[in-house]
Amino acid sequence: MLFFEALISSTFAMSNFNKYYIMKKLTKKNLIILLMLVSFLSYANDESVSFKEKEKVTHLSFKNVKLGSMLTIKDDKGLVLYKESIVKSGQYSKGFDLTALPNGDYYFELDTDFEIVVIPFDVVSNQVNFRKDEKSTIFKPFVRVKDARVYVSRVSYNESPLEYKIYYSENNDLVLSEKFENEKMINKIYDFSESKEGEYLFVFKFEGRRYSKKIKI
Secondary structure, X not given: XXXXXXXXXXXXXXXOOEEEEEEEOOOOOOHHHHHHHHHHHHHHHHOOEEEEEEOOEEEEEEEEEOOOOEXXXXXXXXXXXXXXXXXXXXXXXXXXXXXOOOOEEEEEEEEOOOEEEEEEEEEEOOEEEEOHHHOEEEEOOEEEEEOOEEEEEEEOOOOOOEEEEEEEOOOXXXXXXXXXXXXXXXXXXXXXXXXXXXXEEEEEEEOOEEEEEEEEO
């Protein structure tokens, strides 16, 4: 529990953008976030991937994918070479001929609601080598709304920096900007009970990626 020593509750007054911060101790209600994160981690650990190579075709298989997830192939500069939206939940398997790619480093990414699975591979002289030991999972920030309170959580085993900004969507006004470094667990609570009703946009930046989430108060 050492990452949950304190939570910050913030109240936004939209008319003048005043922000009030109140330190709160961990309570039983706040533990809901921790329990939900544990379930997400369990889901992530259950996610498995396998490779089978036959002649020039590499078969990529996932044990359990979700409808709406996005599978991409990128080069080492982040250029998207292939993109596919997952159209059915459950097992996924597909063959790819990667031998024609120029020599270099590449990776598959499976982008889901809660995480991004990164699978690196390289191509040398038409030979494909998957670096299975370097497979990694990046957990996305999680946003949840309940009773005019907004819960923001993120897990990062390598303690990567996280930045995010909150905007009021109607006029794109900046409400709040947050920045965190060297934290494995981030857990914040924002109280919107006295805020202007409408849509708010959370824009996150983490590990060279950008992710946005809209909520309605």
